[in-house]
Amino acid sequence: MRPLSLLLASAMVLQMAMAMPQSSEARARRYTISQRHTALLAKINRFQRSGELTLKEANSLREENSDIYRREARMKSKNGGKLSYKDMARIENDLNDLSNKIHRKSLNKRVDD
Numbered sequence: 001m002r003p004l005s006l007l008l009a010s011a012m013v014l015q016m017a018m019a020m021p022q023s024s025e026a027r028a029r030r031y032t033i034s035q036r037h038t039a040l041l042a043k044i045n046r047f048q049r050s051g052e053l054t055l056k057e058a059n060s061l062r063e064e065n066s067d068i069y070r071r072e073a074r075m076k077s078k079n080g081g082k083l084s085y086k087d088m089a090r091i092e093n094d095l096n097d098l099s100n101k102i103h104r105k106s107l108n109k110r111v112d113d
Helices: 002-019 033-049 055-078 085-112
Strands: none
Touching: 033 055, 033 085, 055 085
């Protein structure tokens, strides 16, 4: 009798573990740097169309995205067409900062209205 109850208990625990949602890391999307540039530009355009960003704000954010892209190209040219891990981390941090700016500006617009 005891082995049967142990088997049922372990089956229930396994079933509950499978029903739990995945961690955020498991669900996180992995974008390349160029995909992030494109996604951020699309986000800027979408927020401008919806009125959450002014033309001036949108153009400033687009220019910052272009600056990051140019910096990335310079880093690649100095390293034989590839980014070092250190350079990749810098670009990712810059893109994270830009993404945060986009959201901050759009949220400020919602609060101001």
